[in-house]
Amino acid sequence: MTMIPTLTTERLMLRPPVFADYPAYERLMASPRSVYMGGPFDTRGAWGMFASDLAMWQLFGHGALMIDVTETGECVGQVGINHGPLFPEKELGWMIYEGFEGKGYALEAARALRAWAFEVRHLPTLVSYVDPHNARSIALAQRMGAVLDPDAQKQDPEDLVFRHPAP
Template sequence: MSIFDLRLETARLLLRPPCAEDFAAFAAFCADPLPMRHLGGVQAPSVAWRSLATLTGSWHLLGYSMFSVIEKDSGRWVGRVGPWQPHGWPGPEVGWSIVADRWGHGYAPEAARAAIDWAFDTLGWERVIHTIAPDNHNSQAVARKLGSQVLHATRLPPPHEVDVEVWGQSRQAWLARR
């Protein structure tokens, strides 16, 4: 089985590796200032293409990366959630970003739970982190719902170079809550 055949399912969502067909929705997401506020700012389509290619390339290089999040009922691309650890990153992260018109529907914690389970069960991670801007109260609320807590502060490596809080938990703590 190819990594691109991988599918995780929740009650309402399908998580799968991103593909070229996701680009239009991904580019629209990257052009929206609301979700992109804490993701480095709005991206032109050419930059969004490189971002999508980076996520896809990570699947090839590492065997994991962010999943595309698809609503089961509509088939609509509604975000990206999943494991992420580029070179120089402060740890093995499961991150989330959902399109703004789906905020408040519980998609981020629902998808993140599936991705964290997969990271612990399949990738064998012993801990998981979430890098969150200090003023990103929505993501902090998601992290709390997942049982994570603030571990420390750090500065992300180039090209990001922003100060973040590192939230997270151990595999043991996650399994105790599940």
């Protein structure tokens, strides 16, 4: 059985998902904000994605972690490393719940999980698949030092693929 890590940063705790996280996750996936991830999704679709986030830990040794603000304990989103038949390469992804954007949580969480992926799991590469209309995620990938890789295989035909630098 793969142990799901808990990672900490200056302001955040990245922890394994639990069932109590699902309602907020489902709300995001049902909202228009999920359009950049192929949504909006109905309950069946949202549940399948939530369950897949956990299953990836057993299948690949990586998956999703919830993002909690250490000071308040409030869950503000999720960061994960995705793979499987829907992702041509291992993908670093993030999502922040409504009302928590613009505070740097996604950047801090994504940097921490990326460091874990390279330093602990020794992954040779990571990409982020970004909808070309998702300006916030494009900016975040660029702030992380990821560069556009026009030759990379895409998850969706319209995606931009940002390749993350290994340390």
